[in-house]
Amino acid sequence: MNDKYINIHDKVDAEGGAIRFGKHVMKDSHLGLGMISIKDAFAQSSNAVMAKLAYQHYFKNPEKYVAHLKKLGLDKPTGIDLSGERRTRIISPKDKDWSATTLPWMATGYSVLVSPLHICMLYNAVANDGRIMKPYLTEAIREYGRDIKVFEPQETGRLGDSSVVAQIQECVKEVGISGTAKHIKSPFYSIAGKTGTAQVADKGISYKDRVYQGSFVGYFPADNPRYTIAVVIRTKPHSRAYYGGTVAAPVFRMIADKIFATGLGSWEGPLDSFARVSNGALPASPATVGNYNRLLLAINKQPYNQLPETIPAQLKADSNGHLSLDKITAIQGLVPAVTGMGLKDAVYLLEQAGMHVQIQGTGVVKAQSITPGAPVVKGQTIILELS
Numbered sequence: 001m002n003d004k005y006i007n008i009h010d011k012v013d014a015e016g017g018a019i020r021f022g023k024h025v026m027k028d029s030h031l032g033l034g035m036i037s038i039k040d041a042f043a044q045s046s047n048a049v050m051a052k053l054a055y056q057h058y059f060k061n062p063e064k065y066v067a068h069l070k071k072l073g074l075d076k077p078t079g080i081d082l083s084g085e086r087r088t089r090i091i092s093p094k095d096k097d098w099s100a101t102t103l104p105w106m107a108t109g110y111s112v113l114v115s116p117l118h119i120c121m122l123y124n125a126v127a128n129d130g131r132i133m134k135p136y137l138t139e140a141i142r143e144y145g146r147d148i149k150v151f152e153p154q155e156t157g158r159l160g161d162s163s164v165v166a167q168i169q170e171c172v173k174e175v176g177i178s179g180t181a182k183h184i185k186s187p188f189y190s191i192a193g194k195t196g197t198a199q200v201a202d203k204g205i206s207y208k209d210r211v212y213q214g215s216f217v218g219y220f221p222a223d224n225p226r227y228t229i230a231v232v233i234r235t236k237p238h239s240r241a242y243y244g245g246t247v248a249a250p251v252f253r254m255i256a257d258k259i260f261a262t263g264l265g266s267w268e269g270p271l272d273s274f275a276r277v278s279n280g281a282l283p284a285s286p287a288t289v290g291n292y293n294r295l296l297l298a299i300n301k302q303p304y305n306q307l308p309e310t311i312p313a314q315l316k317a318d319s320n321g322h323l324s325l326d327k328i329t330a331i332q333g334l335v336p337a338v339t340g341m342g343l344k345d346a347v348y349l350l351e352q353a354g355m356h357v358q359i360q361g362t363g364v365v366k367a368q369s370i371t372p373g374a375p376v377v378k379g380q381t382i383i384l385e386l387s
Contacts, residue, residue, distance in 0.1 A: 043179030051104035127225035130165035193218015195244035212242035337372035
């Protein structure tokens with residue numbers, strides 16, 4: 001794209017997903033693709049198309065292709081402030097192990113030895129509108145509260161002009177919409193990234209052992225990126241599950257869900273929530289019999305109609321899994337017992353009693369800082385430990 005040979009809406013013939021280069025055939029994991037746009041070939045992870053494009057445009061001048069990889073900084077360490085960063089290798093036409101099939105195989109990631117941190121750096125650049133930034137961990141070195149050395153963000157290059165970056169962003173978004181990572185689509189935030197599957201031959205392992213590295217690298221939310229995550233999983237020999245979309249993409253989704261749920265991205269979620277409607281304060285309202293009846297109906301359970309729907313209640317299960325609704329009672333002027341309750345019910349009771357509630361942890365109430373039955377002091381703080 002930087003050389004203006006292609007754009008992502010150009011059509012290319014995938015030739016059924018199996019294309020011969022010399023004595024070898026490059027195959028897609030799923031055969032049958034025909035005429036397809038480059039964007040869709042990227043989303044569907046077509047090795048055959050990527051190999052065909054690289055060979056078509058660079059077989060007469062492979063040095064030009066390799067120069068692009070080096071321009072991205074893949075031929076040297078990232079320079080992150082950690083010891084032990086591994087040496088990279090980008091094979092060159094001048095190397096003795098270069099062959100007639102090296103170029104098309106490079107287009108799918110082979111003959112390129114880089115770390116997950118390098119790949120993460122590139123996806124950061126896609127998310128960052130094309131700016132390649134040197135990764136770093138330390139913000140400052142301080143002595144007695146005074147900065148001795150400060151580390152600032154450092155731009156080391158660019159992926160391409162704005163039109164190229166926009167096309168790349170469109171491709172990585174499509175992977176999460178209709179491509180090989182569509183199954184990890186979230187209703188709460190958008191995902192952009194790419195699956196990867198590579199067969200491994202190292203440390204006494206040969207290709208016949210069928211050991212793979214499945215990966216997913218991407219960022220979220222796709223339209224307002226906050227986090228980039230690289231997941232790389234190495235399989236056991238002859239494992240049946242090894243594709244990046246199968247083994248690595250779900251891990252990305254789990255990590256992203258946790259980050260999103262805990263609010264570490266400083267974003268406003270798309271759903272109404274306590275945090276949005278109350279500016280961070282946690283409002284207390286009782287869970288009533290009516291609330292539980294609607295919940296039980298939604299999961300095909302019989303509602304409990306023996307209590308008035310407006311009465312605050314608590315849902316309990318016995319050792320046999322039988323559900324029952326208990327009316328929540330509290331003695332006026334005494335601290336209620338809230339251990340075992342859900343947070344919503346516990347906060348309602350305590351605030352109704354005139355107490356200020358602080359929360360530690362997540363889940364149901366495991367312990368309370370003031371003993372149940374003690375006299376209530378209006379405005380007194382009670383700490384609830386959740387588990």
